[in-house]
Structures are given as C-alpha cells and as structure tokens.
Amino acid sequence: MSTPVPATPGIHPAPPLLTTSTLLTTSTLLITPARMRASMFRRSLREHPGPVVAALAGLLAAAWLIRYATYGDRHTLSLFAGTWVLGWIVLPLMLGGGRGRVQPSHLRLEPVGSAAAATGLLIAASVGIGPLVSLAALAALPVHAARYGAGEAVAAGVGALLLWLAGLIGSSVALEAVGHAGGPAGAITTGVFTGTVMGVFGSVWAVAPWITSLLAGAPDHVVRWLPYFPGSWPLGAVTGPAGRGLLMLGGLAALVAVFALAYLALVRRALVTGSSWRPRRSPITAGSAPAPLTPARPVSAGWWGPGPVWAVAGRELRTWARHPLRLQYLAFAVVYGSLLAGLPTLAHTDRLLPWAGVLAALGAAAMSAGLIGLDGTALWMPLTTHGGERAEVRGRALAWLLLVTPIALLLTVAGVLLAPGVDPLAAWAVLPAVLGAGAAVPVWVSLLRVRPVPDPRHPTSADNPTDIISVLVASAAGVAAAAAPMAWLIWGPQSPRWPALVCGVAAGVATWFGGAWLADDRLANRGAEVLTAAGRRTRPPETAIPLRWDAGWYRENRATAWALGLLTVGWIPVMPQGLMVLVLDISGGWIVASHVTGGARTAVAVAMVALGGAMLLTGLVLWGRRPRPTS
Amino acid sequence: MDRIDLTVRQGTFHGIVGPNGAGKSTTIGMAVGLIVPDAGRISVLGHDALRDRSAARTLTGVLPDGLDLPERLTGAELLRYSAGLRGLSRAAAADRVAELIDVLGLAKAAATPLADCSTGNRKKVGLAQALLHAPRLLVLDEPFEAVDPVSAASIRRVLRRFVEAGGTTVLSTHSMMLVEQMCDEVTVIHQGRVVAAGPVAEVAGGLSLEDRFVELVGAETTGTDGLAWLVR
Numbered sequence: 001m002s003t004p005v006p007a008t009p010g011i012h013p014a015p016p017l018l019t020t021s022t023l024l025t026t027s028t029l030l031i032t033p034a035r036m037r038a039s040m041f042r043r044s045l046r047e048h049p050g051p052v053v054a055a056l057a058g059l060l061a062a063a064w065l066i067r068y069a070t071y072g073d074r075h076t077l078s079l080f081a082g083t084w085v086l087g088w089i090v091l092p093l094m095l096g097g098g099r100g101r102v103q104p105s106h107l108r109l110e111p112v113g114s115a116a117a118a119t120g121l122l123i124a125a126s127v128g129i130g131p132l133v134s135l136a137a138l139a140a141l142p143v144h145a146a147r148y149g150a151g152e153a154v155a156a157g158v159g160a161l162l163l164w165l166a167g168l169i170g171s172s173v174a175l176e177a178v179g180h181a182g183g184p185a186g187a188i189t190t191g192v193f194t195g196t197v198m199g200v201f202g203s204v205w206a207v208a209p210w211i212t213s214l215l216a217g218a219p220d221h222v223v224r225w226l227p228y229f230p231g232s233w234p235l236g237a238v239t240g241p242a243g244r245g246l247l248m249l250g251g252l253a254a255l256v257a258v259f260a261l262a263y264l265a266l267v268r269r270a271l272v273t274g275s276s277w278r279p280r281r282s283p284i285t286a287g288s289a290p291a292p293l294t295p296a297r298p299v300s301a302g303w304w305g306p307g308p309v310w311a312v313a314g315r316e317l318r319t320w321a322r323h324p325l326r327l328q329y330l331a332f333a334v335v336y337g338s339l340l341a342g343l344p345t346l347a348h349t350d351r352l353l354p355w356a357g358v359l360a361a362l363g364a365a366a367m368s369a370g371l372i373g374l375d376g377t378a379l380w381m382p383l384t385t386h387g388g389e390r391a392e393v394r395g396r397a398l399a400w401l402l403l404v405t406p407i408a409l410l411l412t413v414a415g416v417l418l419a420p421g422v423d424p425l426a427a428w429a430v431l432p433a434v435l436g437a438g439a440a441v442p443v444w445v446s447l448l449r450v451r452p453v454p455d456p457r458h459p460t461s462a463d464n465p466t467d468i469i470s471v472l473v474a475s476a477a478g479v480a481a482a483a484a485p486m487a488w489l490i491w492g493p494q495s496p497r498w499p500a501l502v503c504g505v506a507a508g509v510a511t512w513f514g515g516a517w518l519a520d521d522r523l524a525n526r527g528a529e530v531l532t533a534a535g536r537r538t539r540p541p542e543t544a545i546p547l548r549w550d551a552g553w554y555r556e557n558r559a560t561a562w563a564l565g566l567l568t569v570g571w572i573p574v575m576p577q578g579l580m581v582l583v584l585d586i587s588g589g590w591i592v593a594s595h596v597t598g599g600a601r602t603a604v605a606v607a608m609v610a611l612g613g614a615m616l617l618t619g620l621v622l623w624g625r626r627p628r629p630t631s
Numbered sequence: 632m633d634r635i636d637l638t639v640r641q642g643t644f645h646g647i648v649g650p651n652g653a654g655k656s657t658t659i660g661m662a663v664g665l666i667v668p669d670a671g672r673i674s675v676l677g678h679d680a681l682r683d684r685s686a687a688r689t690l691t692g693v694l695p696d697g698l699d700l701p702e703r704l705t706g707a708e709l710l711r712y713s714a715g716l717r718g719l720s721r722a723a724a725a726d727r728v729a730e731l732i733d734v735l736g737l738a739k740a741a742a743t744p745l746a747d748c749s750t751g752n753r754k755k756v757g758l759a760q761a762l763l764h765a766p767r768l769l770v771l772d773e774p775f776e777a778v779d780p781v782s783a784a785s786i787r788r789v790l791r792r793f794v795e796a797g798g799t800t801v802l803s804t805h806s807m808m809l810v811e812q813m814c815d816e817v818t819v820i821h822q823g824r825v826v827a828a829g830p831v832a833e834v835a836g837g838l839s840l841e842d843r844f845v846e847l848v849g850a851e852t853t854g855t856d857g858l859a860w861l862v863r
Contacts, residue, residue: 311715315701315708322703322744376699381760384663384693385716386685456699457746528667535698 029116033102033124040102041128051129053567058133060575062140068215069140074235075218075226077144081137081160082231085167088134089174090193101125101175104270114268118260121267125172131164138164141234152238155245159234162252166230169259176266187324191331195363198332199339203346210346230255308387312395313402320403325374325459333363334407341415353419354427357412358434362478364404365438369470371396372446376456377535379527389523393516397439405435425497429485429504434478436508440515441477445470447522450533469620481511560626566619574612581605632657632668633823639801639816641676644794646810646831647803649820650848655803656696658820659772662801663693676767676799692761694754696772696803702746706737706756709745713760724763731759734789736782750777758786762793769793771802775809787813807840821848 044051065084069077102124107117125131138160145156213219218226226232233252237245320326337360341352352359372379382388412431416424449470453459485504489497523530554561577592582605587594593604632654639645649655660666662673664684673680675687701709707728714724732741737759740752748756758774769790775783790800791813804810810817811831817840818828826847827834835843 308716308718311712314715315704315712318708319701319703375701378699378701380665380693380695380698381701381713382716383665384688384691386688387718388688388716391716457702528665531665 029110029112030120030123033107033120034127036106037102037124037127052564053571055129055133056568057571057575058129059136060571062133062137064576065137065140066143069144072144072215073217074144074239075223075232076214077140078226078229078232078235079214079218079222081141081163081234082229084134084137085163085170085231087197088130088167089170090197104176104267108271112271114264114271117271118264118267122169122172122260122263126168130171131168134167135164138234145235145238148238155238155249156234159237159249159252162249162256163231163234165256166252166259169256169263173259173263173266176263176270184322184324184327187327188331191328192335194328195332195335196339199336199343203340203343308385308391309394309398312382312391313399314395316396316399317403319375320399323374323459325453326371329367330364330403330407333367334360334411336363337361338411341411350419351422353415354412354422354424355430356415357408357410358427358430358482360411361404361408361431361434361438362475364400364407365434365442365478366471366475368400368438368442369445369474370449370451370467371442372530372534373451374453374456374459375534376452377531378456379523379531379534382523383527383531389527390520393440393443393519393523396443397512397516397519400442401435401439404438408435425500426486426489429489429500430482431504432501433481433485433504433507433511437477437481437511437515438474440512440519442470442474442515444515444519444522445473445477447519447526447530450530452534452536477511477515481507483507557626559622563619563622563626566615567623570612570615570619572612573608574616578605578609578612582609632661634671635820635823635825637818637825637828639799641799642794642797643799643815644790644813645799645801646814646817647801647820648805648807648810648817648844649803653820653848654823655820656772657823659770659801659803660695663691663695663770664688665693665695689764690767692764692766692769694757694761694769694771694774696776700745700753700757703744705740705742705744706748706752706759707732707741709756710741710759710763713763717764719764727763728759731762735759735785751779751782754778755782755786762789767798769798769800769802771800773804774802775804775806807844811835811840819844819847 041051065077065080068080102121104117104121107121110117112120141160141163142153142157146153227236230252233248237248320330337358338356340359341354341356344350344352379392382392385391408431412424412427415427416422449467451467451470482504484507485500488500488503492500581587581591581593582602592608593601596604635654635658637647637658647655647658657666661668662675662680664680664687668681676690678686678690680687701712704712710728710731711724714728719727732738735755735758737752737755740748740756743752745753745756754774754776755778758771761769761771774786778786794800802814814831816829817831817834819826819834827843831840834840838846
C-alpha cells in the first residue's frame, strides 16, 4: 500500500511523467503509419517507373486468373491462389520489398503499445501495389464459386479475404523475421528458396507440359494432398459438406491469428530492443572456442597469406563465409544453376546437366555485381594504402575464384556423371571462360554502379541492393567470354576438338585481366567518387514524374517520357502476346498469334517476345540516360 | 572548402576545431586522399599528396570518422588484414597486432566482429590500424569519440609518445579541453576557411579556448529564450 505524501509548503508533488495529452490517441496511432506509407508510396511512384510496371504486370496476371476462374478447374485455381499468396510472402525478400516499408523500429521511441503498433503497421502494410493486386487476384475465388450459388460466392469471398489477410500478415512476418535473420541459416534458407522459385520460372519451358495438363485439371495425387494446403480452403469450404467448410474457414482464421500473434511478438521485440531479430553478439576466435581472449594470449587471426592481394582475398573469403547477403547470393546461384540444368530432365532431356557448374558460376557472377555496395564505405582502407586499389581488385577477384571454382567443378562433375550420354566438352571448355569473367568483371561493374545498403553493419534480405543492369552486364561478360570456346566448337575443326579447352582458358584469362584492368582504372582514378557513392545512405534525387498530364514536362523530357512508355507497354508483347502464347497456349481476338496457326503462330509469338524485349531494353537505356536534378 | 591554407609543423600535435559542417572532416579527407579537391596543392612531409600519392600514403596513418570497416572481420582480423595490405611480414604483423591489442585494451574487440563492436571499440581498432605500419603522420578524425576515460588516457599517452619521438599528429575534435590539454597548435575552421591558427595559447588570446572559439566563429550561444512550453 502506498502512503499519501503530505503536501509541504513550497514543495509541490511531481506531476505524472506522461499525461493523456502526450499520449497518442488510438485512432491517430492506427492511421499515422498508413499515412507515412502512403507518402512513401506516392514518392516512389513519382520517382521510378518500377512500381507502375509491376502493378500493370500484376493486374494482367490477376485478370488472367479471374478469367481462368470462369471456366477452369477448381483444384488448379486453388493451387494458383495459394502459390500467389506464397509468392507474395516470399518475393519481397528476394526483390528488396522492405524498402519504403514502415517498420516496427520506426515506432520504437513513440509511446505506443505493441498491439496498437502492430495493428497500425499492418494497416500501413496494406497500402501498396502488392496487397491491391493480390486482392484483385484472389477475387478469382468468389468468381469461381459463383457457379455453385450466391451463398457459396459469399463464403468463398470470406475465405479469399482471410487468405489475403494471411498473405498480408505473413509477408510482414517474413520481412521482419527472415529479412532480419542475419544468421547463416536464415540467409542460406532464403537463398535456397528464392533460387528454387527462380529456377522453376527459368525452366518454365521444361515444366510447360506439366503446366498445360495442370490447367486442364490437377492430377489425382495433387488433389489428394490439396485439402492440407490452405490455398485450397476458400473453395474447399464451398464444395464439400457444411461442417468441413466451416472447419476450413476456421482454419484460415486460425492461420491469420497465428501470423498475427507472430507479428505481434516480433513488433514487441522490435519496440523493446530496436530489432525484431538480431544475431547474438558473440566473440569469434580462430578456432571455435568461445573463451574471451586475454592480452597474455596472442590473438590468432588465422592464415592470411603473403602480400596485399592475399590479405584482401583473406578478408573477402571471411566475409563470404559470414555476410548474410553474400551467403544468400551464393546459395541462390548454386540452387538456381542446378535447377536450370536439372529441371529439363522433367522434359526427358539431360543435355543441360553438364552445364550445372557453368550456370551456377554465371549466377554467382551476376549476384556479385553489387558487392561493393554491401560493404559500405570500407573501401577507404585500400584507398589510403600504397597499392591498395590494385590489391583490392585482385584480392576480390581471387577470393571469388577460390570460392566459386570448387563449387562449379563439383556441379560439372556431378552433371557429367548423371548424363553419361551427353558430350561434356562444351561445358568443360566454357567453364574456365565463365570463371575468369565472373571473377573480375563483377568487381568492375560493382565499382561502376554502386548501390549501397542502408546499414552495412546489419544488412537484411530486405535491403537487397541487386541492380538489374549490373546483373545483366556481369552475366553478359560471362556469356561473351563463353562465345570464344563455343565458336571454336561450332565452326572450328571437328578433330581435334580439345583446343576448345585451351580457347576457354584463354578467354577466361583475357576477361580476368580485362575486367581487372577496368576495375583498377576505375578505383585508381575515381576512388573518391566510388567512396562517396558507397556512403550515400539515401537515394540521390530522381527525376520527378508528374502524376497528372503536363504537356510542358513531356515536351522537355521526351527521352524520359519515351522510356516510361516503353517500360510500361513493352510487357504486353512479351507476356500476353508472346510468352503466354508459347507457354500457356492462350488465344483470343486481341492475341495477334491467334490469327495464324502452326509454325507461323510460334514465329509470331517469338517475334512478339523479341519486339517487347527490344522495347524494354530501349526503355531501360533511355531511363538510365535521363537527366537528373542537381539537388 | 574555400581556399583553405593550413600548415602543420612536423613533430607537433595539431588540433583542428570548428562548428558542425565547418569542413574539418572534408579537410582531413582531402589531406589523406579520400576527397579530391577542385584545385590547390597538398604536401605531406615533403611529398605532393595529389601527384605522389604512394609516398604520402606510406607515411600516413588514418582514422576517419563515420566510415565503415570490413564489418564481418573481428578486430584482430582487421589488424591482420591491414598489416597484409601494408605489406608487413607475418612475424612483424603478429608482434605488432598483439602489442596494440594489449596497449589499447582491445582483447574483447579483437575477438568480436566489428559489426557488433561498440563505437568506442571501433574507434580503438581504427586507431590501432592507423598505428600498425608505424607512420610518421597520424590523421585522426574525432579519435576520442565514445572512448571510455581509461582507454582515452592510454591513447593520449601513446599519441604523446609518438609525437615526442618525432611523429606528427593531426586530430579534429569538438573538445576544446582536449585541444588545450594535448595540442601544441590549433586551427579553427569556419565555413570552409581558416579563421585562426597558431599555438593554442596564442589563438586563445587569454580567454578559454571555448570562449575564444565562440567569438571566432561569430556565433551567439542561444538557448536562453523561447521554449516556454518546455520550462513551464
């Protein structure tokens, strides 16, 4: 029991630390994060065409799903809906969806409870293209259920809404938990998962027959397992007994509740510690013993090798082994390359199997095209050391080679053993060329296009700084290097063919030195510029795009306007007019290829893909050249 | 920066002070080659730092402020890496690293990834790497920021011994007391220009350095008016 303090003349009791006037009201708290998110979203729409393009592509896919719902198979539709929600949860981890997100740590200093904060943050998370497009796509479920009656459509609508909520909250949980999981296990898991998704998409031609039969109707063994898949519950609830239907809707509600509780726990943790998920601070010793070091016992930092190049290589190898995003990239490249080579066996072709190592090396090169940005401004050390620039470039390239070569060799050997009937000479000849290019050219590219992460000390998957142009240039270098041995094999003498191996090694050495020379030159002459770019924690000012029609702006920014137009419209020939005709065999009055048959139909679809690709590439080039404001 | 003219005498402890945004870090960045000036000349111990960067780099040890480190390395690994980058032999590197860890009290930071080290420990590791190759000029940007008093005393002793042995130290700081205690000379920078330079006592002109500093940068200390809602 507390005893009242008697009032003493001249001494006033201290007022309460917080009064109701200083506390945020609940309604303000729930709405403020959404307002913040809406402001960020409007800004991103003005600055970059990416969200608009993504929205258009997403809406096209959603429209196709709704159309399929009117005539398609229930089980297949359930699979698509569930996969959509799964993609919504996972893809932001791969594509850096955390940028522009209102995060729990932003509210850490505000006087808010975790439940109110979590609710406000989830309302904020519902603002954006992903939630909007997903809601449109999941509308396919009540549309399909309407064939069973109005009540069934309403029930499926409720199920779709619950599924949408599961996606919304699940996505927030993933970004907060997995995206912040700095540990190697979380990073490798993310890399494996995203590599699998991309590998399957990349081998869509091989799995196309399976997709075609899936569109006609899900196979029996899939149908048997489908009831265990939450994506099937909205439609499962309206097509079976009423009791089972209620159970399925209840299951979806329970799933939403579990996700909500998980998110609440993460938000609570973030409000208390500032981070929802941070690896424990732990000393690292040369061995694994965790005992603290004492001055009497000299610290062994391991073997570093002689000279500056090896010092940098040693630093890089340690960083590869410990940096969550690097581990994620490496895991992604290995899985992606393996699946691209292995999945075609589904279509009874094993010709790509020996190429698993080459594809993994190409993937690793592409994913290494932004490494300078990951390291923040740590480049100052070589820049203040005699000969540091050269050592930095060579050391980075050497470390990449030491890391990727054994993996690529292992995958190639495995592929050769699994496909004894395939001549592996081409893969063996191309491998050194790709390794040479992959080691050095990405170093140059990442010095050329520095994309820093917001916090180099604690990067997350959500900070993914992957830059598509850097990825394309790094990949193109590998492909260009591979052209020399391939040309020898195709147009050279048919016997002996082994000089193709020498040609591959020569191409690898040449691209290694070429890339290293370009990177040396860049770092030696523009080191200060690179360092400034690496230290930029906010994006430089971008071209402001008017949201309303402004004839004057379009006259003055013709190239930018063309870029926007091409990037927006270029997807139409690529996707519905091209790939969807080739892969899904769609037809319709506005589909140009529908008006011809046989080989001509394929040719028109391929031409459409080429046309769209050219439009998108031109758009990218024009967008890259747009004038930037000076302040 | 605006036509800055700054001379540091060899074998002295030189402080650079100035308000936030005055150009202290930019000056230091230009001196060590991390920022390229539009025009002018920079000479480090008789070597043209813009044309003959190699010689200047070999003679200089740098501790920048606010720049990242190779964050996945432990303190000891960073020192080994730095030693390798500077071309030190393995034996010399091992001896120097062990000694620096001992003298600067870095046992814990030596075994912890830099990403997880406190700001003070990062400063100490940064200082150790700046000393590792036995430079003749030390350029330190806010070297005592967030460093605990015991470590700061050790660092001051190390730096004093370095200067007494003929080395030159340039440091930027916001602590006037530190400059008064340690520096032989001081340069006051304001809005990219040198507004005063010389021996500390001479620049202070009979006042405390802090009062003289406020006077030199022409600032009026605010904080006496307004904010009624805060002090009611």
